[in-house]
Amino acid sequence: MxxxxxxxxxxxxxxxxxxxxxxxxxxxxxxxxxxxxxxxxxxxxxxxxxxxxxxxxxxxxxxxxxxxxxxxxxxxxxxxxxxxxxxxxxxxxxxxxxxxxxxxxxxxxxxxxxxxxxxxxxxxxxxxxxxxxxxxxxxxxxxxxxxxxxxxxxxxxxxWDPLFVSRRKQEIAEHGFYFGWRDNLQDGVKTPLNVAIFEPNISVVKTSSIPMLACDEAYRAEPQSIGMMHVLNTLHMKDHLTMLYLANSLNLVKDHKACFYGRHDIAGFMAQHANAVVSHQWCNDQNYLYLDALYGDYPLIHNSPWLKEFGAGYYYPDFNAAEAGRLLIHAWQHHEENLGSQRQASQALFKATxxxxxxxxxxxxxxxxxxxxxxxxxxxx
Incomplete structure (x- = not known):
């Protein structure tokens, strides 16, 4: 054949x-x-x-x-x-x-x-x-x-296979950048998470709205948990009134702790700017973004029932932005100690795909x- x-x-x-x-x-x-x-x-x-x-x-x-x-x-x-x-x-x-x-x-x-x-x-x-x-x-x-x-x-x-993300990891390492989770504990104090949101924002199935609300929920509850919110793939709608109203309602934006970008690859961006990912999907629960983020051992806050079956990442149901915010705080506090079980879950997922x-x-x-x-x-x- x-x-x-x-x-x-x-x-x-x-x-x-x-x-x-x-x-x-x-x-x-x-x-x-x-x-x-x-x-x-x-x-x-x-x-x-x-x-x-x-x-x-x-x-x-x-x-x-x-x-x-x-x-x-x-x-x-x-x-x-x-x-x-x-x-x-x-x-x-x-x-x-x-x-x-x-x-x-x-x-x-x-x-x-x-x-x-x-x-x-x-x-x-x-x-x-x-x-x-x-x-x-x-x-x-x-x-x-x-x-x-x-x-x-x-x-x-x-x-899915780590072939491409591992190559990209090697490429950026040659320029002095490291793709992968690093302990956020410094001198006995948890440093804030810098969160990236990679939803493409070209369809209702994958948008940044819920992740933005989740980040702000975490920030309002624990201001020291979030250092910066990076929202990618938003330049094409930065002047839309709905986007402006949503963004300007967030404490993160009011406190100048939010940035909006065009498209970037996950490895290059995470290595330079972020150490956590918040995601949201609607009837589209399999995504290479998840696997790339998990390959880097980053805390991934998501609403994918598929990932939940493996115990990979931190799952919140449906559109529950408040629960996503709570999980983001939990990841800020406990991801390092959860790393072993998260890696085990990710490896099972990688084998299945x-x-x-x-x-x-x-x-x-x-x-x-x-x-x-x-x-x-x-x-x-």
Whole structure:
């Protein structure tokens, strides 16, 4: 079996701008470990001859080709990052190839928000694929997706590996910066936490509103617990009245202990400015941000039921900003003594998401076996 995965390339691309490029590499690693998979390569639907500079394709034995070059190259085509031509996909399916739509974004938001907020988008033909694969975080949307795309929908493993964040950690270390938690006890006194909020603020599923309230709740209760609140990915809405009203209502802003930024990668920013992360999601509880923060042993205050199952980070339910603030104070006081149990929980999480863990390889093998049940010749080792 030969598998092609779609990728989108553009100028000044960076793997830290979203998780798709990393997701592709992790998927490649898992698929290549399946005995009956002969080759995995990439189909370029963008305008550049290469991917982000952080990805050396030769290290993964990957080739990047155009749709035209890929016409005879694959038995299974996975549309993941960037939409393939509907006419090209129709041709491939007519020739007996299998097409999978690998849905990484929150599917309901992608369907609804673009209409409500008049965002530019495209809507390719709904009948272009043989199957849809969704991440566990989106399994609740399977009935909707099955109805919309008129084909079987299956859950695929959520994959992550410290490959990229560990490389970034090494890069910044060469410039004298350290990515990772350091004890905040100095001369017997707990030093304040400098909190970073990394929510992208481009959809209601991941915004900085609740984390900002949580930080201010902690600051009002224990002013010495917070040294600075850093809110990233906010420059595009810094002049919006709602954002201004919310920000100006916070004691942290009134006391000049809040900064607002554009986009930064987590390792570079944490190493220079922060030592704790507060996060919030709405029906989107799997996120590379969490795993990167936990890899750095930082206190992560979150509302992800998925992380809660592993005991990783400090969990608050739903939109409970007050509880998040209480947990932030708890982390300020006790994270160093909790470090052993937090590391143990994180390691269990990392093992569960590893592309090369036996369970994830087997799950992908089963998905491909079901997909190609009518093509048994593709399933031979």
């Amino acid at each position: 030969r598998i092609g995965i779609s990728v989108i390339t553009h100028a000044n691309q960076n793997i830290w701008e979203n998780g798709m490029s990393q997701n592709i590499i992790f998927l490649v690693q898992s698929l290549k470990a399946i005995p009956f998979v002969k080759a995995v390569d990439l189909i370029n639907v963008g305008g550049q001859p290469g991917m982000a500079e952080q990805i050396d394709l030769s290290l993964f034995d990957l080739h990047l080709m155009s749709e035209q070059e890929a016409t005879d190259a694959f038995d299974v085509i996975i549309e993941l990052a960037g939409a393939l031509s509907p006419h090209w996909l129709a041709l491939q399916r007519a020739r007996g190839k299998k097409v999978v739509f690998y849905c990484v974004g929150q599917p309901y938001v992608g369907l609804a928000e673009y209409n409500v907020f008049e965002k530019p988008t495209s809507f390719p033909p709904v009948d272009r694929s043989d199957e849809v694969w969704v991440l566990p975080k989106d399994k609740g949307y399977i009935p909707m997706l099955r109805t919309m795309y008129r084909c079987p929908v299956h859950v695929t493993p959520y994959l 590893s592309p090369l863990t036996e369970a994830n390889i087997a799950a992908h093998a089963q998905l491909l076996t079901n997909l190609c049940a009518d093509r048994p010749e593709l399933l031979r080792n």
